[in-house]
Amino acid sequence: MTPDTLMTPEKIVLDGKTFVPAEFIPIPEWPCVISERPQPTLTVKDDDLFLVTDTLGNISGCSINDGNPSMGLFCSDTRFLSRLELQINQHSPILLSSTADKGFSLSVLCTNPRIDDRLQADTVGIRREIVLNGALFEEIEISNYCIVNRKGELANGAIALCEVQGYVYAAKMRLAEIAKMKKRLDLADSWLEEARNLKLRFNRDFWVEDQDFCALALDGEGKQVDSITSNPGHCLHLGIFTPEKAYSVAERLRAPDMFNGWGIRTLSSLSPAYNPMGYHIGSVWPHDNALIAMGLRSLGLVDQALELFEGLFDMTRKQPYNRPPELFCGFERIGDNTPVQYPVACTPQAWATGSIFQLLQMMVNLVPDAPNNCLRIIDPALPESINRLSLHNLRVGPTILDLEFERSGSTTACRVAKKRGNLRVVIEA
Secondary structure, rough: HHHHHHHEEOOOOOOEEEOOHHOOOOOOOOOOOOOOOOOEEEEEEEEEEEEEEEEEEEOOOOOOOOOOOEEEEEOOOOOOOOEOOOEEEOOOEEEEEEEEOOEEEEEEEOOOOOOOOOEEEOOOOEEEEEEEOOEEEEEEEEEEEEOOOOOOOOOOOEEEEHHHHHHHHHHHHHHHHHHOOOOOOHHHOOOOHHHHHHHHHHHOOOOOOOOEEEEEEOOOOOEOOOOEEEEHHHHHHOOOOOHHHHHHHHHOOOOOOOOOOEEEEEEEOOOOOOOOOOOOOEEEEEHOOOOOOHHHHHHHOHHHHHHHHHHHHHHHHHOOHOOOOOOOOOOOOOOOOOOOOOOOOOOOHHHHHHHHHHHHHHHEEEEEEHHEEEEEEOOOOOOOOEEEEEEEEEEOOOOEEEEEEEEEEOEEEEEEEEEOOOEOOOEEE
16 A cells, blocks of 8 residues: 555545445435326347336336336446436426337437426426437527517416417407307307407507517516517417508518518517527427418418418428428528428327318318318419319219319319209319
8 A cells, every 4th residue: 555545445536536335425315206107118239238228218216116126327238327317307308209210319309397486387498409419418508489579588477379379369250250150149149259359459469660570479577578480370260350550460470580481480580589490489380370370361462371381391291201390490592402301290289180170271272161062172273383273072062073173374273073962062263
């Protein structure tokens, strides 16, 4: 033993450094987030090194059965890591999506749960990347989520989103129609009055005068969250805007900071918070755009609606299996470049797939009225990329029919190719 070495049962001092046996080191409490259900797992591999985690990328040390021995970091048949867990103030993050398709890495997108009164749910986005390459490497990126004002500052308190007001308004209007059909005039009058009052308050409280646009939301204090986003586009076909405000919103959404050539971004590229790879702060969502296209069509802005369809259709044709993804990055379309994929977008995804059918409805503009045994086809319009379109086995009430649409220049004609039933079809140019 050298003169600068001191050894006792409790510690070893060597070269000025003190080493203490593990059993004497106080271990800080690491609370468990216990799941009562078996968790699906993801596996990534690099030669003899492989990692098995849950869908959040966690190796939990706690469960009903006190740990899952199948999860961990392994080399050959030896487990070297038995716990790796991302928590937010002793809470488990909320999973949005995850994938290990690359084989050697896994990508997780999640957000925060509600943390008492200090942090509202879905306030931050968490992107987690875990890679095996001779060792385990992890990167965690945290960003503010979606509800920001024009300065890029996060909104506080309970958030009243603009599109939610639109959906509530439309629901009350449609419920009033049902109430009239059921001879409940008291309910019909009540819901109509509530809808009228909501529309009045909405156009007063949400309109940002100096931007001639609709606020994203009102915050917990009733102040406008005045960023330029795609959210007001949902309201275009719901009837809650006054006509002049609706046209102003429609025109603003076509500006280059919003429309990137493939679709309309969730947040203006001029915003300080803009991130083309952000989940709700610059990416493009097909279902979001399909709803906006329906709104443009309802305002008679057919060319603008078709322009949006063309961008989304071109994007979809560049995807694997021609499937529209949940979302894609908001980078600008330049020349023949391809849309940048969002790393952990779900594909196929129900919302995105449904957007294709909504865009088809936008083009052919069918207005079925089964109780009155009638189908109106109002000013159908095909884009330049589609010359012919056929719909087969369309059912309206008891009638089944086939429709064919054909474009010649800027005009689209429609004819009934086959009909089984006595449905009245009215084609309006």
